[in-house]
Amino acid sequence: MRKLVLITLLAAMSLCPELCYGQNPEPQNRRYKVKIDFGKAYISGICIKKDIEGGSLWSLMNEFGVSALSFSYDESRQKTRIISMLKKLRKPGVKAVLRRDLSVICEDLEHTEGLDTLTHSYVSAYKEDIVYNFTPLRNEITQ
Amino acid sequence: MRKLLCIISLSLASLFSGMAQNQSRIIEQINSAGAAVKSLECDFTQTKHIKLLNDKMVSTGKLYYAQSGSLRWEYVSPYSYIFILSDSKVLLKNSDRSDVIDVNQNKMFRSIAKMMGDCIVGKCLSDASSFQTSISESPSEWVATLVPLKKDLKQMWSKLVLHFDPAAKCVKVVEMYETTGDKTIIEMKNIKMNKAIDPKVFSVQ
Numbered sequence: 001m002r003k004l005v006l007i008t009l010l011a012a013m014s015l016c017p018e019l020c021y022g023q024n025p026e027p028q029n030r031r032y033k034v035k036i037d038f039g040k041a042y043i044s045g046i047c048i049k050k051d052i053e054g055g056s057l058w059s060l061m062n063e064f065g066v067s068a069l070s071f072s073y074d075e076s077r078q079k080t081r082i083i084s085m086l087k088k089l090r091k092p093g094v095k096a097v098l099r100r101d102l103s104v105i106c107e108d109l110e111h112t113e114g115l116d117t118l119t120h121s122y123v124s125a126y127k128e129d130i131v132y133n134f135t136p137l138r139n140e141i142t143q
Numbered sequence: 144m145r146k147l148l149c150i151i152s153l154s155l156a157s158l159f160s161g162m163a164q165n166q167s168r169i170i171e172q173i174n175s176a177g178a179a180v181k182s183l184e185c186d187f188t189q190t191k192h193i194k195l196l197n198d199k200m201v202s203t204g205k206l207y208y209a210q211s212g213s214l215r216w217e218y219v220s221p222y223s224y225i226f227i228l229s230d231s232k233v234l235l236k237n238s239d240r241s242d243v244i245d246v247n248q249n250k251m252f253r254s255i256a257k258m259m260g261d262c263i264v265g266k267c268l269s270d271a272s273s274f275q276t277s278i279s280e281s282p283s284e285w286v287a288t289l290v291p292l293k294k295d296l297k298q299m300w301s302k303l304v305l306h307f308d309p310a311a312k313c314v315k316v317v318e319m320y321e322t323t324g325d326k327t328i329i330e331m332k333n334i335k336m337n338k339a340i341d342p343k344v345f346s347v348q
Contacts, residue, residue: 029196029198031200031221033221033222035237042240044224044237046200046221048193048196048198048200050196050197050198057195057196059193059195059196061191061193061200061325063202063218063224063226064189064216064226064255064327065189065191065200065202065319065325065327066299066321066327067193067321067323067325070195070323083195084323086298086299087298088298137221137222
């Protein structure tokens, strides 16, 4: 019996080291498989979200690793600021539409985080032919 | 004083001429080895370093190349994504969609596709219209630094660094530095050369 208790304890310790040693592991950045459909064309790739004080930082890259977009989200103001953008995307109106749509998406994803692995689809509130798809990726696969 | 300056100039000239000769010799060796590559297949690990987030993203997959210029770049993790370049067509395939693009109508894809293929066999080292190339040599590797000269490549990358295995004279690591400060490192593993590849691998249908 004592042996069984010892084995159970060791197994629990290896599963939850932070409980045993009182340490919080470094929170992992959230990863999403992303597709932004512009009707005739689309961008696909991976988006990584890092929580920072008062909001989050996001970076979107295509499958080859080329950075397409990076932005920050201010939680209290529910506003997004574009930090950098692939030159190809810098077209009149695109930045403003992306900024406003991404504010809504960031706010929504904040509340659904960790709940499921389903794809979250959003139709642009400003241009109906733009559809955003965010599918959470499991961290253990990507790191 | 004039004599000293003359000696220094001559020494520098001979040093640079020696370096240029060395560079030409390495490029020649890589080119002749590349010309002998009829086909190539390997596994790859792609690590994207994101400066803004101080994080990295690792993807893995398989690469197939044929001398005709056909290329299959297949990601298996974190999710399946296939890029096939065959003749002037590019197939992009993910879990819910397949798109065939004519590279002649899409400048960005044309330059990415050409650069990927040329990097694999080292052809890009001699492409003086696209890159300014410098080469350094150590016993364990040859390192080529390529600075893009063309507008479409310059928009994406500040430089590319190719690491070659001097014994096999083939590329083993490609580092791509973006203008944003991010970088992507692609490591080739289990490289198999001149092994027959099923033509279906390059099918864009």
